Amino acid sequence: MSLKGSAYAVLPGPEGLLPPSASVMGVVLPEEGEGLLEGRIVSEDESMEAAAIALLTRKNPTLFPGPLMIWGWTEHTREKSSPFFEIAHEIPGVRIIPMPDYRPIYPKIDPEAVINPCHPNLTIWHNKIEACILVGLHCHFANVTLKMIRAGTNCYTIALCAEAGHEDAMASVPNVGAEKLYKFAEALRRVKRNGVKPLYQGHGIIPSGWAQQAHLTGADIERPQEEVHVGHGLSHELERGLDENEE
Amino acid sequence: MAETLEEDVKTNPQGDVISAAPTPPKVETEKGAAAQRVVDPDYLILQAPREKTFITGSEAAKEAIRRSNVDIAISYPITPQSETMQQVGYLYAEGYLKDYYRAEEEYGVMSAIAGASRSGVRCLTATAGPGLMRGIEAIASWPGARTPAMLLVMCRVINTPLAIQPDNIELSYLLNTGLIVLHAENQQDFYDYPIIGYMVGEKPEVTLPVAVAVDGFFVTHARGWVRLPSADIKLPPRACYHEAVPMMDNENPPIRISRDAPIQKSNFISYQMHASWQQETWAAAERSRKWLKRWLGGLVEVVNPTAKTMIVASGAAVSQSREAVRQATEQGSDIGLIKVKSLRPFPHQELIEALDHAEKIVIPEFNYPGWLAKEVKNVIPRTERVISGPRVFGGMSMPTELLLEYVLEGKKH
Numbered sequence: 215m216s217l218k219g220s221a222y223a224v225l226p227g228p229e230g231l232l233p234p235s236a237s238v239m240g241v242v243l244p245e246e247g248e249g250l251l252e253g254r255i256v257s258e259d260e261s262m263e264a265a266a267i268a269l270l271t272r273k274n275p276t277l278f279p280g281p282l283m284i285w286g287w288t289e290h291t292r293e294k295s296s297p298f299f300e301i302a303h304e305i306p307g308v309r310i311i312p313m314p315d316y317r318p319i320y321p322k323i324d325p326e327a328v329i330n331p332c333h334p335n336l337t338i339w340h341n342k343i344e345a346c347i348l349v350g351l352h353c354h355f356a357n358v359t360l361k362m363i364r365a366g367t368n369c370y371t372i373a374l375c376a377e378a379g380h381e382d383a384m385a386s387v388p389n390v391g392a393e394k395l396y397k398f399a400e401a402l403r404r405v406k407r408n409g410v411k412p413l414y415q416g417h418g419i420i421p422s423g424w425a426q427q428a429h430l431t432g433a434d435i436e437r438p439q440e441e442v443h444v445g446h447g448l449s450h451e452l453e454r455g456l457d458e459n460e461e
Numbered sequence: 462m463a464e465t466l467e468e469d470v471k472t473n474p475q476g477d478v479i480s481a482a483p484t485p486p487k488v489e490t491e492k493g494a495a496a497q498r499v500v501d502p503d504y505l506i507l508q509a510p511r512e513k514t515f516i517t518g519s520e521a522a523k524e525a526i527r528r529s530n531v532d533i534a535i536s537y538p539i540t541p542q543s544e545t546m547q548q549v550g551y552l553y554a555e556g557y558l559k560d561y562y563r564a565e566e567e568y569g570v571m572s573a574i575a576g577a578s579r580s581g582v583r584c585l586t587a588t589a590g591p592g593l594m595r596g597i598e599a600i601a602s603w604p605g606a607r608t609p610a611m612l613l614v615m616c617r618v619i620n621t622p623l624a625i626q627p628d629n630i631e632l633s634y635l636l637n638t639g640l641i642v643l644h645a646e647n648q649q650d651f652y653d654y655p656i657i658g659y660m661v662g663e664k665p666e667v668t669l670p671v672a673v674a675v676d677g678f679f680v681t682h683a684r685g686w687v688r689l690p691s692a693d694i695k696l697p698p699r700a701c702y703h704e705a706v707p708m709m710d711n712e713n714p715p716i717r718i719s720r721d722a723p724i725q726k727s728n729f730i731s732y733q734m735h736a737s738w739q740q741e742t743w744a745a746a747e748r749s750r751k752w753l754k755r756w757l758g759g760l761v762e763v764v765n766p767t768a769k770t771m772i773v774a775s776g777a778a779v780s781q782s783r784e785a786v787r788q789a790t791e792q793g794s795d796i797g798l799i800k801v802k803s804l805r806p807f808p809h810q811e812l813i814e815a816l817d818h819a820e821k822i823v824i825p826e827f828n829y830p831g832w833l834a835k836e837v838k839n840v841i842p843r844t845e846r847v848i849s850g851p852r853v854f855g856g857m858s859m860p861t862e863l864l865l866e867y868v869l870e871g872k873k874h
Contacts, residue, residue, distance in 0.1 A: 232736055235744035243666060243748065281707070316707075332734045353665055354607055354705035357741045362733060377665035377703060381744075 224253040236381035262401040265385035272345035283350025297395030304402035307414030493556020509690035518680035521652040523548035532582035539592040541677035571599030578608035581701030581708040587613035604639030609662035614674040626856020633832035642805040644775040648685035668705035676777035760808035768797030785864040809840035
């Protein structure tokens, strides 16, 4: 293991309100062929294997694909979807909860259906997620999210970044295109071959949220009705919250 | 017979045609930017052969912009900035910029730059003294929006009584906005730093605006030797789709991720998110260190590193200090000099190490409050070694004789 890097350790939290940015604490980003592991520069393989072990052995592993993954707006995003699902299928019991965009969904987030950068901790807490991958997010929103997760949850965060990587994740690899996503799927297979026993058994993705359940299971699941409290005076709108998705 | 209508051609911010049909070959007029060749930034900044020319600071900035593949320049005239933007106007006429205009005043300028930068194009503006003060509310919003625009600051007096003379007090206001702030010493720096600034600010992990400051008149209106590479090469265009936030792009789905970014809705986001957002903005500035070291050759330059008396300076005060060091050497005294190139990020570790052995640290400045001395005192141990001066302001020059009184004769105030 390289000694290059900062003394600040980027570990699963909860670290408390407003942990510092790892960058400000001296953690530097990896070069090509390297990865970050808990604030230290290591080889790409070592970072991937540690991330793979965390995903296989911690509770409720979850993939959080961002807009650059889930919207097929370029050939680059489209070619990454196949290895993304290959990764998902290597993690028994994994959930896929998207971050479709960065708009505030407040205060009515459905934590089983989405994660939102304004309060990612709600999705982590609700689903008791202890390991996750962020992939396909714009770097600014990934960093904001990663720090808030570290602040308030015990989730092990992994950032597979198409650009320079993320110091605020426990494990991160830079320049991740389709090829490196396939490599990460292989890392999952390799650690299993080497004796890492997954916490969950079986194969496949656990549906999350009513829409995924309906789509993946074919079951006739209707969208839950929202409770609407109509109070008096000024309270009703504040209680219900403002619909930020409303045009 | 049906009338033939001209096709409505849509383009992205880089001017590429967006169409389902095959893109027709570009017919380039061999003029201005179209005649230039895009080269690797390392080549343009570090490797390309250069020739010496004797030009003003404003002309040096013009030559930087000529090679920076800039899309749009917006500004409002104010002395001593006007001449530089006039020079940039010539570039527009020669075909090196796609757009160039005078906005209504500095608040409008800086707001327009914010919008232009968020649309994904490479932007330039410049201002000075009171213009910076007028625009600073909009400027302070740039880093959080992660807009990698370029701001040239030609420093001058901002205080009453009104004056247009050299004084860099305005930089103290800029230091806590979150911009990367470089302080150019001379005409050569005023050529090199904007090019470097564009490349650093546009790195995906940085994605921040950059201010390149220079002391007005001393540099902008005076000539100096500047080594320039060929004018037929330029930087690669801005790669806006790789940056830290989505562009305002109405041609690609999902439009709303750029249109409804939470930055516009702070009343609906948690305090924690806003705090984390601010932390990330400053973290991004930290990430610029790596690239600044690569292209600036370090955040500081150290002359006579073993001297017991060290001068620490930035901007035009460095040039005066170089001459003072030369005169002191002639008199048999060993004086060192640290040139601070980057004010944000601040070279705290470099200063701690370079000043560790120093018994006396003299910090000359062109402003009354002595902001650089405060910055240095904030990061080094044993601050009793620091002499905060000499300081001149309101248009005064800094005679080397005055500097030597502090360095050699023990003057402290």
